[in-house]
Amino acid sequence: MTGYADDLTLAHLLADRADAVATARFRALDLRVESKPDLTPVSDADTAVEREIRALLAEHRPGDGLLGEEYGAKPDTDPGGRRWIVDPIDGTKNFVRGVPVWATLIALYDGDRPAVGVVSAPALGRRWWASAGAGAYAGPGPAAGERISVSAVGRxxxxxxxxxxxxxxxxxxxxxxxxxxxxxxxxxxxxxxxxxxxxxxxxxxxxxxxxxxxxxxxxxxxxxxxxxxxxxxxxxxxxxxxxxxxxxxxxxxxxxxxxxxxxxxxxxxxxx
Structure with missing residues (x-):
């Protein structure tokens, strides 16, 4: 494995665990929702997913930086080094209303270089992923992905x-x-x-x-x-x-x- 392949494999593992946590809370009758200072909603699923991802990164990449929407940056995060950037549930307003268009967003930046990206939307049964120099893919998961590309529309x-x-x-x-x-x-x-x-x-x-x-x-x-x-x-x-x-x-x-x-x-x- 070369380049960022190991990191992409880890990002898929993070997404798998995030999917399990979030899916268990999607449309749950006891889902807890609060308002953040900017008046945007945050559910117990948002915080639980980010905690799970943080625990896994502490185990597998303890030397990397980390920035998450709900818990901020690790104290030793270096913006010029390797850092993981996580949105535990993008589309929280959809999530809390039972709309299936939400996803966990996981990125690895190597300095200013966008090295890895995974977007996992389990309620849609779809995941998208890419690593620098290796192309972009989509499908149910890494074992069943197809390469994707943008359109050729020019007008x-x-x-x-x-x-x-x-x-x-x-x-x-x-x-x-x-x-x-x-x-x-x-x-x-x-x-x-x-x-x-x-x-x-x-x-x-x-x-x-x-x-x-x-x-x-x-x-x-x-x-x-x-x-x-x-x-x-x-x-x-x-x-x-x-x-x-x-x-x-x-x-x-x-x-x-x-x-x-x-x-x-x-x-x-x-x-x-």
Missing amino acids: IDDASFCYSSLTGWERAGRLDAMLDVMRASWRSRAYGDFYGYMLLAEGALDVMVEPELSLWDVAALVPIITEAGGTVTDLASRPAPAGAPGTESSVVATNGLLHIDILTRLDRPAER
């Missing part, structure tokens, strides 16, 4: 355009630009969370954009999309995820062919 009027919501774009002062992109596109839908990005990586849609994401929301998505042939930046064309942990960044993910066009269209200032 906005042929493109399927995906976004999370419009309220964030309104706060960012780019709602008018967003609406223009939606009108110009062949089709627009708001799948949201991890799912739009994975559909992009599979070639089922062509663009996915969000105005404000945290590092753990996007870290696992980047290697999968880029290994599938796509491009991921922020609105300023900087490689995503941009910004330090605890800050939010915009994300523009495309099949690569549409990237400059989408960035240009979204750069139009709001009308006064």
Whole structure:
């Protein structure tokens, strides 16, 4: 095994354990849900999954850094070294309402290099994964995956355009630009969370954009999309995820062919 293959194998093990914990709590009648300071929900499943992943990483990769959405960074985490970045349940609002579109996101960054990404959505029976230089794959699990790639759509009027919501774009002062992109596109839908990005990586849609994401929301998505042939930046064309942990960044993910066009269209200032 070469490159990051051992780390990818470990990431699949982490995902297997996370799936078991989260699935046992999905649609549970005694599921406990609280509000975090930013008023977003957190369930007992979110915290249980992250604790399980942290315990496994402490056993298998004690020298690596770690950043998780629910419990923050290990005290000795070095942003310039190897660090695992975990969102225990992406799509918590879906999870607590019984909607099956949620996933555990697991990433390994080697310095600034997105080395490994695994997105596991057990309620959908689907997992996506990639490691640097080894391609992107999807399927029920690592024993039954097929290589995936982004689409070859090169015109906005042929493109399927995906976004999370419009309220964030309104706060960012780019709602008018967003609406223009939606009108110009062949089709627009708001799948949201991890799912739009994975559909992009599979070639089922062509663009996915969000105005404000945290590092753990996007870290696992980047290697999968880029290994599938796509491009991921922020609105300023900087490689995503941009910004330090605890800050939010915009994300523009495309099949690569549409990237400059989408960035240009979204750069139009709001009308006064």
